[in-house]
Amino acid sequence: MKKKMMLWVVGMLTFLLVLAGCASDAVNEGSSGNDTNDSGGSSEEDTALTNVDIFQFKVEFKDQFEELVQLYMEENDDVNLSVQTVGGGNDYAASLKAQMASGNEPVIFNIGGPTELEEYRDYLTDLSDTEAASLALDGTLNGVEEDGAVYGLPFAQEGYGLIYNKNIFDEVGIDPATLTTFEAMEDAFKTIDEQKEALGLEAVVALPASELWVMGNHLANNYIAPEFNNDILTAYEADSISFEYGDQMKRMLDLQNDYSVQPVLSLDYSMQVEQLFSTGKVAVIQQGNWIYPTVEQMDSDFATNGIGMMPMPFEGEYEDHLPVGVPQYWVVNQNASEEEIQAAKDFLDWMYTSDQGKDFVLDEFKFIPAYDGYDASRISDPLSQDVYKYSVAGKTLGWTFMATPVGWNEDILATEFQKYLAGDVTFEEALDVAKQSWESSRQ
Amino acid sequence: MKNKNISFWLFILPALFALTVVVFYPFFYGFYYTFTDWNGLTATTFLGLENYVNVFQDERFLDSIEFTIKFAVVSIILVNLLGLGLAVLVTQKMKINNGLRTIFFMPNLIGGLILGFIWQFIFKSGFDAVGQMFGIEFLQGWLATSETGFWGLVILNVWQYAGYIMIIYISYLQSVPQELLEAAEIDGASIFQRFWRIKFPLVAPAFTVSLFLTLSNAFKLYDQNLALTNGGPYGSTEMLAMEIYKTAFSRYEMAYAQSKAVIFFILVAAVAISQVYVNKKREVDM
Structure with a gap:
């Protein structure tokens, strides 16, 4: 008899645990946006730093990109950028999805085009007020522009x-x-x-x-x-x-x-x-x-x-x-705090429109620029x-x-x-x- | 008695908790998703059994079940035959026994992905070069057709697992009592009779273990499949695990893939349980 009772108790406990798991999950889902805001805000008070997580897919230019990020942080010491690179088409999409589902959402990430735009619509910030968006070459915003809003900035052509x-x-x-x-x-x-x-x-x-x-x-x-x-x-x-x-x-x-x-x-x-x-x-x-x-x-x-x-x-x-x-676009997560969004926009602008950034895009990344104002003769390779x-x-x-x-x-x-x-x-x-x-x- | 009970449950609680959090909870949550249109981020509508109905009309999925079963049957037979053969070989009285054991076991220590790429090179370039040198057409163009893709996978799997299964057979072969063998020898039993009449029945329990291992392994094979053929040509060498992965992560039909995974789970569980059941029964008879 006693044994049976214990079984029941443990059974119920397990069940409660499952329920608790569900419940806490539900609460998290509801407030995850606020959570990140709070933590972002408080850490800023402590250290006066805005943390921007970048989750990007292009393995080929990882080192050069990190170098550029370092350079940017030296110039702007109120911003802390951290880069995470996950390689290759499918793997990136899968891990991005996992990242989103876990609540650990990056501020800057990449999408491929209209199909993914649709999928991530709730996460995307309108970037039409950035300088880079206004300088993007004709047709390069084709897949990410909707009713005057620009949701992504092209990597390159x-x-x-x-x-x-x-x-x-x-x-x-x-x-x-x-x-x-x-x-x-x-x-x-x-x-x-x-x-x-x-x-x-x-x-x-x-x-x-x-x-x-x-x-x-x-x-x-x-x-x-x-x-x-x-x-x-x-x-x-x-x-x-x-x-x-x-x-x-x-x-x-x-x-x-x-x-x-x-x-x-x-x-x-x-x-x-x-x-x-x-x-x-x-x-x-x-x-x-x-x-x-x-x-x-x-x-x-x-x-x-x-x-x-x-x-x-x-x-x-x-x-x-x-x-x-355009193989991929940079997008900014709407669920991030205002400071984070602004810092992200500033960084993307700087990368594609400042002189230092342009040098990197042409000489280090070896990109074919998708923006106006580049010296075309400096494109490095014949292809x-x-x-x-x-x-x-x-x-x-x-x-x-x-x-x-x-x-x-x-x-x-x-x-x-x-x-x-x-x-x-x-x-x-x-x-x-x-x-x-x-x-x-x-x- | 009462105290013992409580401490028993107290000790088991942490493990039970961990299991609940990382196994049971995701399992049932995943099961719930199969009734929805979950896309990996949100689930909006409740579909009932629609996903399951679609799964059984999905030709690609059915093809991959067929392919997996075919692969499992062929590779289980070959792995066990070769494993037993190797075990018998290295339990003979030879000087290089230990060396041979190490060599046969070695492939098992290499990761599946690396093995896949190594064999891809052997099949594509190695076979091709030998074939061109001696004008053997059979060796050329491996992995370009679904038949060579199938046999490529079988060869890779057999080569990798035979050594592992060999270890299991060795331990059973060595526990065969020497006096039985000696008695048989004195009675004039030939080497084959000694193997079939004495060693083989006594090694029977090893079949349960080996068959179970090779069976579940053959069903769940993924990394070798990915590295060697990646399902090509035209998805004809796509095994179940890979088909499910592709549904989820290249077509993004998460809920649909999850329902395929549930069917996959039921299939593997059913096959494995009935196989263990049958084998256990036979052991007792012997």
Whole structure:
């Protein structure tokens, strides 16, 4: 009997504990905003410091960024910035979510575009009163601007296309600038392919079909952006996709596959960029300006003098356009205290508009600036220069994959492309699956 | 008696508390989320069983269940065969026994991610180079098709776990009474008879442990899967854990992923419990 009683008591205690857990959680949720305010306020009284937590994703410039932050803190001793870097696309999103859920919210963090804007809307501060927002280049605020409010400040610009080996094109006597149509491109590939032994090539192209983003995000976007009039928001609001330029998409994929090192389905980014392109075993790869540091590490002379970027062929209004976009935006958490928000805005402004900040952006971060007032001739590498050239000329395509249904480009479209390349489905079937998936997620 | 009871419960309380906070509470909270449209930040509507209905119509999920079961069956058989084989080998009277044991156990000390990348290199570059040198087409283009992806995973898993399972079998093999073996030898039993008639039945309890370990391990495999194939090509080598992770963290359907995880939990629990039950019963019979 006694034993049973004890069991009951313990059982009830456990239950109470669970309830207590729930209850305290609920209270926390309600007041977490106030909590951070309070602690922020009190610590400020003690030390006169405003703490700003930065949670950012770009691993590549972590060291340089921390250096910049240090510099800023030396100049402004009433602000304490702490940087946390969590790498790579998916991991960042997951840990940001965890950070938010735990109540330990950063003041400055990154979002990718309209899809994440929607998700984090309740957390975002309007940044339209910052100087940086007013200096942002046309189109770079496209995905984060709504009814006059600017919710994010662009990191930088990035662009991708077909990166070619200048030496090989010189040797076969083809000018890459003339390759704006499919016919010209196909002829060029054929010419190179015929001489590949003499040129020391393994194949003309390396198509890393195991990297879902290369096909699903980048290749496809070249033929999806025109369908949505080159506007990210149109894509974001579209209920369906018709693949108006699907045949051109197929032509581009086939062209790369036909002239690629095989088997494409196990070829990955590092083989494409490091093992094949940097060592001169392929002449052309579809990649972006971000590969420059890698190529430079492998062969710095080749990186500075031997490479260039050209757009993928497109027939129609957007011929000779390069897809240029903003990979990530800086945003400021609305739940932070007023001092923290102001300090965050000041810091972002300083980074992109002060002379010191500009030097860092160009020389240390090696960004392609997304803001007015930069000396374009100081952009350091040839790929970025090509991107900036197209950007200044206004010959750019938007990055619609920032505005497609979540996961659609990689999990659906690129996966179907892989099936097509493996010969399991036809291209039309692949597109049909992608169409249906788009419609069902946009219901 | 009464005092003993109270102290018993008092001692157990801290552990019970910790368990409640980090296991039971999240578990039931997660279970609750499966009935909502929770996106990782907020849950707005109560959906009832909708998530579960969708899970069973999700072809990708069903495919990954099929793939995982296929993988589990093949790798359990191979891991145990190889593990037992190695155990028998290193319990023979040889001088290099200890060295061999260390070598066979070594793969188990390497982390799954690193192993995955090492084997990715072997399959993609090593196999390819050998294949080109000798003109063996079979060795070229590994991991580019779903079949080679499957066998790649199996090879990796068997290679990693056989050594671990070997240790378990060794301990049972060594506890086989010498006098039984000697008596059998004097009666003229051949080496095979001694193995099948004496050692094998006496090692049977080890099967329970080994099968349980390899089974739950095969079902929960994630890091090797991630590093070796990352589900490719076209998601055909995506195992359950990875499918759930991708639903949650690349498609952000948190509540939906959570309901998949609940089904995953039930599946693993059911398989493991029934397997232990069956094995226990058989042990007694022997």
